[in-house]
Amino acid sequence: MSGRLIYLIGPSGSGKDSLLDAARTRLAERGCRIVRRVITRSAEAVGEAALGVSTQQFAEMEAQGAFALSWHANGLSYGIPREIDDWLAAGDDVLVNGSRGHLQNARARYPQMLVVLLTVDQAVLCERLLARGRESVAEIDARLARNARFNKRVLADNDPALHVLDNSGALENTVERLLACIDEQSACA
Ligand SMILES: Nc1ncnc2c1ncn2[C@@H]1O[C@H](COP(=O)(O)OP(=O)(O)O)[C@@H](O)[C@H]1O
């Protein structure tokens, strides 16, 4: 038996971490696990349940094959631990906080994956990044530019396996729509 990979993507600041936190218990009730990412961000940085490592540690882990998926974006490196393959093989669904830039590579490895794109109006995104206060204004500008570029590209592909979820409104509504999307796809699987 094999579980499904759910690949959640969306710009930095669109609310992926908030959504996963808010939906965590209800996802667990559905047998869906959320993987903890490895990120080259200082361990003190708040806002994500991730393991913070140095650039060198990340490179060593990558060379040792510790990651099922890994990518570099926004000046950071991100890794998805290889243990997700054991979880999938055991029949658990696994939700991954992914990257739009890495979408094709991820799909090459997991062809059946469900892709959920979290979107948010660009002006709202800007406000949320400023309010989060984690990045400098220059870093926020770079994220906004990356968002405009990538959303256009991902949406232009007109991918039937892509589910768009807008998070410009209340987070609770987005949680409900994410769960509905997952349940609907389970029913079709
Ligand atoms: N629906 C929402 N309404 C208002 N604020 C939100 C909503 N979703 C997320 N946020 C806020 O936006 C900021 C970015 O969210 P975060 O979860 O860190 O995004 P990401 O993980 O995609 O980078 C956070 O400060 C978070 O509290």
Ligand SMILES: O=P(O)(O)OC[C@H]1O[C@H](OP(=O)(O)OP(=O)(O)O)[C@H](O)[C@@H]1O
């Ligand atoms: O290719 P992209 O879709 O642009 O994604 C690049 C990275 O940015 C996002 O991270 P996150 O939201 O955690 O950003 P942060 O590092 O600013 O928190 C996303 O989860 C990817 O890891």
